[in-house]
Amino acid sequence: MPALSTFAKRVRQLWHGADLALVGQRRERRMRMLASLVMVVIGLLWGLFFSLNGYWAIVVMDGVIILSGLAVFALTLRGRGRSANLILFGALILVVVASALLLDPPTLAAPRASHLYLLPMAVGALMAFRDDPLWLRYGVALFCLLLFVGLAASVWRPTDAHALPDEVRVVGSWVQGGVSMVLFFVLLHILQTDTAERSELDSDLRAALRERQFVLYYQPQLNAANRVIGAELLIRWQHPQRGLVGPGEFIDHAENTGLIIPLGQWVLEQTAAQLRHWSDEPLFRDIGLAVNISQKQFRQPGFVAEILALIERHGIAAQRLELELTETLIVHDMEDLTRKMNALVEHGVRFSLDDFGTGFSSLSHLKRLPLSKLKIDRSFICDVLTDANSETIVRTVIALGQSMGMTVIAEGVETEAQRRFLADNGCSQFQGYLLGRPMPLADFCTFVQRHNA
Known part of the structure; x- marks a missing residue:
């Protein structure tokens, strides 16, 4: 049932x-x-x-x-x-x-x-x-x-x-x-x-970009010791009439119209600025931030130069910036993808593969890409305790990540039993409503102080 x-x-x-x-x-x-x-x-x-x-x-x-x-x-x-x-x-x-x-x-x-x-x-x-x-x-x-x-x-x-x-x-x-x-x-x-x-929607989005109506929410990522080691950045739209609008209402449209490029640039700029601000605070200087990168954004000819210029301009440690790629992105133009990833990894930028197991990637893709982290998709976590197939997939992904020297993080962790199962099988990082919902910056800072102080 x-x-x-x-x-x-x-x-x-x-x-x-x-x-x-x-x-x-x-x-x-x-x-x-x-x-x-x-x-x-x-x-x-x-x-x-x-x-x-x-x-x-x-x-x-x-x-x-x-x-x-x-x-x-x-x-x-x-x-x-x-x-x-x-x-x-x-x-x-x-x-x-x-x-x-x-x-x-x-x-x-x-x-x-x-x-x-x-x-x-x-x-x-x-x-x-x-x-x-x-x-x-x-x-x-x-x-x-x-x-x-x-x-x-x-x-x-x-x-x-x-x-x-x-x-x-x-x-x-x-x-x-x-x-x-x-x-x-x-x-x-x-x-x-x-x-x-x-x-x-297109008109409203263009106005939102001009008037800076977007805000960033932070979803905590914790390790096995229950300490905050980072956060995934999730964008929200503070619409003047509709209030706070989730990304599901506008991201795909921004992708289809090309507006995702200036929107993505804004997110990266805000991320770098926040990392620079935290670099002077002992409690936050080791916190990393993960940013989702869209296909169109990554395929821009100047993407690598833009990221490196961002890191230099803000004077941040590159390893604290994590770029999340989707499986859909990595099956297109592997040569260009690998070249850009290697160029950024040489300067310390980290890459993670988001929603692993739901797309079309293969082991041949994984061994070619300089990934540092695999994210187990929430669709497997939600029924990992009740569905034998999900349990097998989760165990396999954890073992695969460990054998390839990658960190494995599970997203969508909602119960203590799920977290215990994941930890017992070698998963070292967790993200989900059990640990913390996406929250504004001030609330995230308080959350870090409560867990890491």
């Missing part, structure tokens, strides 16, 4: 938009989940109906719909939006085209109507793939429109063996025409609303 409880919790979090980038993205994910459930229900109902009437070719298509719906739902839960969208649109295009050619060939009595669904699908593709490369976003939409034109202008069909009777299709033409046009209107409205929201 704990596994079922965890699954239900993740479904609720996703449905309510926890940790999603934008209001539009929350809507898009909810719509995808709803679409997957509708696919399963419709597939079951029509599959039962047509199996009772002996239309086995249609039953096969209903089976495809059901399996695709389940795959879309599972991939959405795992946060793999692009894969879910590709399966969703691939299955829908296949079913619509097959229906139009096999079940719904045009006759004098009943015109073809199944192809009308390709119009709302084209609009849906513009929303579903909005954060993907342009060739994918517009390619899927244009493909739907080309199929619509081809089916609307042609009477060709491979066979009439599976065609539904005209009396059924006459009624169906009106129903499908009405439903497709309603879907088309609804999706156009959502697309327009989403565009307006994203434009407003």
Whole structure:
């Protein structure tokens, strides 16, 4: 039952938009989940109906719909939006085209109507793939429109063996025409609303950068002796109307629009300034700060020079600055990544691999990169005591990190039992709500004084 409880919790979090980038993205994910459930229900109902009437070719298509719906739902839960969208649109295009050619060939009595669904699908593709490369976003939409034109202008069909009777299709033409046009209107409205929201967010973010509306929160990182050895910096947006806004509401948009570069520069500047301030205080001079680095920020040609200039300008010890990379980043352009990392490591900068185990990195990547720390993702920590697979993964990551000379830190530690398990298996550093939530600078300083004095 704990596994079922965890699954239900993740479904609720996703449905309510926890940790999603934008209001539009929350809507898009909810719509995808709803679409997957509708696919399963419709597939079951029509599959039962047509199996009772002996239309086995249609039953096969209903089976495809059901399996695709389940795959879309599972991939959405795992946060793999692009894969879910590709399966969703691939299955829908296949079913619509097959229906139009096999079940719904045009006759004098009943015109073809199944192809009308390709119009709302084209609009849906513009929303579903909005954060993907342009060739994918517009390619899927244009493909739907080309199929619509081809089916609307042609009477060709491979066979009439599976065609539904005209009396059924006459009624169906009106129903499908009405439903497709309603879907088309609804999706156009959502697309327009989403565009307006994203434009407003973009404008607000640019104003926030100009007016310095961002603040940094510090989440403590403790060692086995319960002493604070560092903190991960987490950005918050002090919005003038909405109050304190979490990074899940704006980071992805900043990444997609390029605003993440000036935002990341500001975070690094604030981090270096704080490290310099602490260097004169005995209680804080050994505290390190970890900063998340985005893909676009790291790929800037002058990234290495910028970091080194920052360290020199503020006169800080480079080893107190830790740059966190994600697994997604390290699978792209390994040569450039390795070159930049080595250049910074030579000057003392430390690197950690964030959310280890959730991406696509391999042992070959790990052995090539000068990493000093592995962070075990919270998704493994949350059920490490109840799920055998998570337990095995956590033990393996700890052993792997130790064998490669890296420090292993577990994030998302929420119970004393989790911390005890991790410590017993060799994990030396911990981060999570059990130890301390993200907090403003003043509260973090008090926290350090309480634990390290």
